[in-house]
Amino acid sequence: MAIKAEVVQGVKEICDSYANEPSPLMMILSTVQKKYGYIPLEVQQIISEKTGIPVAEIYGVVTFYSFFSLKPKGKYVLGICLGTACYVKGSQQVVDKFSSLLGIEPGETTKDGLFTIEAIRCIGACALAPAMSVNGKVYPKVTPDQVGKIIDEYRALEA
Amino acid sequence: MEKIISTSCLDKNIGECTESLKAKLEGKDGKRAVVVCGGTGCIANNSMDIEEELRKEIAAHGLQDRVSINHVGCFGFCSQGPFVKIFPEDTLYRAVKVSDVKAIVEKDLMGGEICENLLYVDPTTKEKVQRQDDINFYKKQIRIALHGCSLINPDLLEEALGYDGFKGLKRALTTMTPQEVIDEVLASGIRGRGGGGFPTGRKWRFAANIKADQKYVVCNGDEGDPGAFMDRSILEGNPFEVIEGMMIAGYAFGASEGYFYVRAEYPIAVARLQRAIEDMEKVGLLGDNILGTDFSFRAHIRLGAGAFVCGEETALLNSIEGKRGMPRPRPPFPAIKGLWGKPTCVNNVETLAQIPFILREGAAKFASIGTEGSKGTKVFALGGKVNNVGLVEVPMGTTLRELIYDIGGGIPGGKKFKAIQTGGPSGGCLTEKDLDTPIDYDTLVARGSMMGSGGAIVMDEDNCAVDVAHFYMSFICDESCGKCSPCRIGTKRLYEMLTDVTQGKGTEKTLDDMKELATVIKQGSLCALGQTAANPILSTMNNFPEEYRAHVVDKKCPAHVCKKLMAYIIDPVKCVGCTLCARNCPVSCIKPTDIPAKPMIPGKPMPGKFAHAIDQSKCIKCGSCLSGCRFGAIEKK
Numbered sequence: 001m002a003i004k005a006e007v008v009q010g011v012k013e014i015c016d017s018y019a020n021e022p023s024p025l026m027m028i029l030s031t032v033q034k035k036y037g038y039i040p041l042e043v044q045q046i047i048s049e050k051t052g053i054p055v056a057e058i059y060g061v062v063t064f065y066s067f068f069s070l071k072p073k074g075k076y077v078l079g080i081c082l083g084t085a086c087y088v089k090g091s092q093q094v095v096d097k098f099s100s101l102l103g104i105e106p107g108e109t110t111k112d113g114l115f116t117i118e119a120i121r122c123i124g125a126c127a128l129a130p131a132m133s134v135n136g137k138v139y140p141k142v143t144p145d146q147v148g149k150i151i152d153e154y155r156a157l158e159a
Numbered sequence: 160m161e162k163i164i165s166t167s168c169l170d171k172n173i174g175e176c177t178e179s180l181k182a183k184l185e186g187k188d189g190k191r192a193v194v195v196c197g198g199t200g201c202i203a204n205n206s207m208d209i210e211e212e213l214r215k216e217i218a219a220h221g222l223q224d225r226v227s228i229n230h231v232g233c234f235g236f237c238s239q240g241p242f243v244k245i246f247p248e249d250t251l252y253r254a255v256k257v258s259d260v261k262a263i264v265e266k267d268l269m270g271g272e273i274c275e276n277l278l279y280v281d282p283t284t285k286e287k288v289q290r291q292d293d294i295n296f297y298k299k300q301i302r303i304a305l306h307g308c309s310l311i312n313p314d315l316l317e318e319a320l321g322y323d324g325f326k327g328l329k330r331a332l333t334t335m336t337p338q339e340v341i342d343e344v345l346a347s348g349i350r351g352r353g354g355g356g357f358p359t360g361r362k363w364r365f366a367a368n369i370k371a372d373q374k375y376v377v378c379n380g381d382e383g384d385p386g387a388f389m390d391r392s393i394l395e396g397n398p399f400e401v402i403e404g405m406m407i408a409g410y411a412f413g414a415s416e417g418y419f420y421v422r423a424e425y426p427i428a429v430a431r432l433q434r435a436i437e438d439m440e441k442v443g444l445l446g447d448n449i450l451g452t453d454f455s456f457r458a459h460i461r462l463g464a465g466a467f468v469c470g471e472e473t474a475l476l477n478s479i480e481g482k483r484g485m486p487r488p489r490p491p492f493p494a495i496k497g498l499w500g501k502p503t504c505v506n507n508v509e510t511l512a513q514i515p516f517i518l519r520e521g522a523a524k525f526a527s528i529g530t531e532g533s534k535g536t537k538v539f540a541l542g543g544k545v546n547n548v549g550l551v552e553v554p555m556g557t558t559l560r561e562l563i564y565d566i567g568g569g570i571p572g573g574k575k576f577k578a579i580q581t582g583g584p585s586g587g588c589l590t591e592k593d594l595d596t597p598i599d600y601d602t603l604v605a606r607g608s609m610m611g612s613g614g615a616i617v618m619d620e621d622n623c624a625v626d627v628a629h630f631y632m633s634f635i636c637d638e639s640c641g642k643c644s645p646c647r648i649g650t651k652r653l654y655e656m657l658t659d660v661t662q663g664k665g666t667e668k669t670l671d672d673m674k675e676l677a678t679v680i681k682q683g684s685l686c687a688l689g690q691t692a693a694n695p696i697l698s699t700m701n702n703f704p705e706e707y708r709a710h711v712v713d714k715k716c717p718a719h720v721c722k723k724l725m726a727y728i729i730d731p732v733k734c735v736g737c738t739l740c741a742r743n744c745p746v747s748c749i750k751p752t753d754i755p756a757k758p759m760i761p762g763k764p765m766p767g768k769f770a771h772a773i774d775q776s777k778c779i780k781c782g783s784c785l786s787g788c789r790f791g792a793i794e795k796k
Contacts, residue, residue: 022499025481030423030462053481064483064640065464067423083385084580084616085542087630093782100745121467121634123424124388126542127200127237127549136426138203144783 232396
């Protein structure tokens with residue numbers, strides 16, 4: 001896969017912006033992930049060339065942390081909280097409902113590239129359990145019955 | 160704000176800010192002060208829209224000169240949010256919606272009348288409560304770590320200065336030697352609030368005794384325990400207090416650099432902390448020669464990237480260094496050899512938040528609260544099956560009964576209390592028999608659990624102990640960093656055995672094997688994650704042996720949670736044959752029988768209507784039949 005020239009430039013600029021930090025790798029990766037949505041091997045090579053950190057080490061870090069992704073995620077990331085407070089209030093049923101309606105498992109992305117289901121760790125919204133977030137927007141007290149509506153809400157944005 | 164470069168400057172600012180905050184809260188500035196909760200929970204319930212709507216309404220009525228509006232940190236009583244509070248009357252409105260704003264402005268702010276429908280109603284007395292302090296949830300609380308949360312605007316340094324901010328730092332820097340600061344913290348008896356409970360003063364003393372050209376303070380804000388959110392709320396509600404605590408630590412053991420390591424899941428906390436640091440740099444409260452002394456200090460923020468193990472201090476240090484977050488063997492302890500090989504103290508957010516109080520009010524006052532071995536207060540995140548979900552700060556030694564019933568308001572729906580899990584995935588559960596135990600670091604350990612970061616998840620009779628243990632095990636499996644085989648492989652095998660138990664494939668031998676493996680993982684792992692990984696299993700096995708036996712011997716799940724061991728059954732005597740469940744069933748496994756349905760009107764049989772039944776071989780146990788049935792004819796068995 002060829003990386004677009006502007007992305008190459010963008011990643012290099014991100015590396016430069018942390019040039020004065022003692023251990024910049026985590027910050028570079030966080031920023032790249034945030035800006036481009038994923039960190040494929042080709043991008044890791046660019047980071048390696050800029051920072052002198054071996055690709056093997058960068059790959060090790062990327063695959064260690066759940067926030068970093070090697071593959072692009074869907075346009076809407078459906079993050080269902082599976083923290084304890086949400087779990088004891090039935091968030092697993094919410095995950096199952098999303099899976100069955102979208103036909104994908106947690107961690108997967110729909111073929112149209114619209115949705116990714118993620119079973120996420122506690123987002124600290126325990127009073128709103130079961131909680132979920134779509135691209136950072138938190139939905140309180142989600143029941144399996146509301147799942148269809150939430151999906152439709154985002155499909156409608158695309159129509 | 161002008162530069163604060165000397166103690167006289169600081170005194171002047173503290174004086175002015177205290178005066179103006181007091182005037183604001185007491186209405187002496189001629190204005191009503193409105194504050195809106197800006198914590199994550201309330202923001203998810205649109206509190207920022209409420210703030211915006213308030214501004215619009217205030218402007219529309221030309222009240223800008225008579226009303227001030229601010230957002231503040233978490234009120235703690237998250238299940239009743241969003242909150243709007245009005246000073247000087249101290250009226251607390253709860254569960255406010257954007258559509259209520261008009262009434263608040265027109266009725267209360269303009270008409271001077273209280274909006275009764277937005278007041279908290281005590282569930283027992285049914286009486287409306289106007290003031291926050293009169294609500295049972297708040298009565299037993301003492302706010303030390305949560306000082307200023309829900310009162311000051313966390314984006315304004317002036318408000319922090321007006322509410323005791325930097326008084327502790329000033330006392331340390333100008334009247335005490337570093338050794339005296341350490342002695343004060345030792346005398347307070349404070350132990351680390353992040354989980355382990357190691358005395359904070361001793362940690363600082365270790366680092367102080369090492370000579371080095373550079374030392375670091377690291378604030379552990381990688382709050383990974385699912386269900387705990389006190390660190391997030393403190394950082395969101397009063398970031399200045401935590402920075403002050405970090406600076407006092409730096410002064411005490413000779414560090415001039417501090418790092419905050421905060422979960423990336425907490426964007427609001429990070430933004431407010433970042434702003435607080437920048438504002439303090441602008442006025443010279445961070446930087447070189449603070450308050451004209453020799454003490455210089457700088458603070459930085461590093462974000463986590465979604466790895467639970469990074470809450471372990473050495474893994475956290477590796478993560479800051481841009482490596483995989485895997486724990487290092489100890490010794491050497493970080494206080495000797497930590498970040499980039501330099502002496503480093505890693506302190507939890509809540510610990511650092513309590514340090515300014517100790518320096519400001521004195522160690523004796525802190526030590527007067529709490530129990531023999533655990534001094535001060537602890538913030539608990541009360542969650543799960545309890546009426547008043549939220550953050551509570553109570554003296555150490557408070558009993559679980561006070562926590563769950565007096566503060567938490569008991570179990571919803573009249574259900575029976577089953578257990579409370581403390582210490583998250585590293586802790587254990589406590590049951591009915593432990594309800595009157597005063598809780599502190601040592602009593603919790605003695606009962607097979609631990610304090611952890613203060614997550615407290617209440618479970619009722621509808622929760623299955625085995626299923627909860629299974630949930631924690633899947634969490635630990637995912638989060639094991641993979642360094643040690645007992646943890647990496649052992650937790651996986653343990654998870655598989657538990658899966659067998661929840662599916663009715665386990666035997667009594669499985670239970671024995673689980674116990675043995677749990678012990679091996681405990682003994683053979685390097686860090687606390689592995690050493691405590693089996694705690695939820697061991698603790699539920701000890702407390703609920705009959706429930707485990709029911710799963711392996713009778714092949715039944717008494718709480719009807721484990722899908723393979725339960726069934727949805729339609730009671731033919733109660734079924735009216737309305738067919739709603741049959742139409743809702745995603746796998747069409749509900750069919751009519753030849754039993755006539757129960758008449759809707761007694762004595763009037765309904766020809767052609769038959770009681771239904773579920774084909775258990777096809778049922779996927781989704782529960783949509785049960786949740787839809789309006790006649791109570793479907794049961795879990």
